[in-house]
Amino acid sequence: MFEKYLDIILNTPLFDNLTQDDAKDLLSCMNAHSETFPKESFIFLAGNVPSGIGIMLTGKAKIIKEDIYGNLSVIDSLEAGDIFGEVFACAMIDEIPVTVEADTECEVLLMDYQKVITSCSTNCVFHSMLIKNMLKILAQKNMFLNNKNDILTSRTTREKIMKFLENMAAQRDQLSFDIPFDRQELADFLGLNRSAMTREMLKMKEDGLIDFNKNHFKLLN
Amino acid sequence: MFEKYLDIILNTPLFDNLTQDDAKDLLSCMNAHSETFPKESFIFLAGNVPSGIGIMLTGKAKIIKEDIYGNLSVIDSLEAGDIFGEVFACAMIDEIPVTVEADTECEVLLMDYQKVITSCSTNCVFHSMLIKNMLKILAQKNMFLNNKNDILTSRTTREKIMKFLENMAAQRDQLSFDIPFDRQELADFLGLNRSAMTREMLKMKEDGLIDFNKNHFKLLN
């Protein structure tokens, strides 16, 4: 049924440290099943009970949030291999706060949250690895969001840029590194205007704080 | 040993839905132990291996982060009943990125992460509740950070204030509500200057968007 997508599923962080055989056993013991959603249909609908955890197998989708006045905004996009819904399932809330809409026809692997976190009798060891993986996924997202928050709380453009670059440097453990964004993407990530950001970056270069060329940055001093 | 603090421990979200007896069993099966840290000592030290999950029993401490230039900043403060270290333990990273320093003498309950997430033979049911609670804690923190991020990414002061208030309204499910911050705290939370924020809030009142008095806010229109 979803056997042909086993590669995608196994490469998901949810199945880290599990062999193909273990994963197969787990999937069947969790009653995981794939479902096909036509273009523009809703994979999850805001207000519904969080049903479970999804893995995108084929197609593209987007996560949409509606504010109290009805304005829609796209929070994130999903493609093959992405996990979604795990936060809402694990948070045990009553209603999903977002809608997941299929941009193209999508095949999705759906797993029941209860089954994911409840060890069955035979597979306890593997199940416990699955749970460990889930904890890791949530915790890492947490650290990422904490870092981003820290950056965004800075008052000035310069401080935002600086914190972002320091973060990258810490991640790579080097004062010289490439960043994974172009200017516009970086500006969006930092909540800044592109030209204002560029202007400030150039000032920082003049001031001898940093050096950069295209995507390559260096922290000086 | 930590019996006198059982109330504090049980009121922690980690032990939600567990009776006092279950919790006692779990604590002993996890080899949980309390430790006393003198004032100004380090409960966790940045760079060390994340040893486990802590619960503050008495005293106050602060979580400190050091940037690559050695500048220190206080990320959070801890007091009785607060859980800490769970994100780093669950993320399975090599080095803790923060230091936890005791402001006063502190008693702390320490639990080994491996023991927390590994079901022992006798207590599986309770252990699985413990794990569910841990997932919930991480997932809820996640949702909170996502919301805050969404607010902070807004370009203008007005939009930040508006999103924050909409969030509060959604949480309370009412257009009229109290906020848990005074002006300075709110400004810090939103990454704004207090007077600039107040100025904008008053403009929003003039424009008929919101009404407020002290901590009480109302969304209009």
Add this chain to the structure above:
DNA sequence: AGGAGGATGTTGCAAATGCAACATAATTAA
């Protein structure tokens, strides 16, 4: 090579914001 399209850099200007300083109101302590 020539040209199209995208990414990056540059600039002027209006508007938003931070900052500091002070005014007023509310709360707490004496």
Add this chain to the structure above:
DNA sequence: TTAATTATGTTGCATTTGCAACATCCTCCT
């Protein structure tokens, strides 16, 4: 009650920032 302290509101001003428009550079395609 008065005084002290803290929270909130108010203002002028310098600076930062967003925005729009354009220049330059780079890459890729034919």
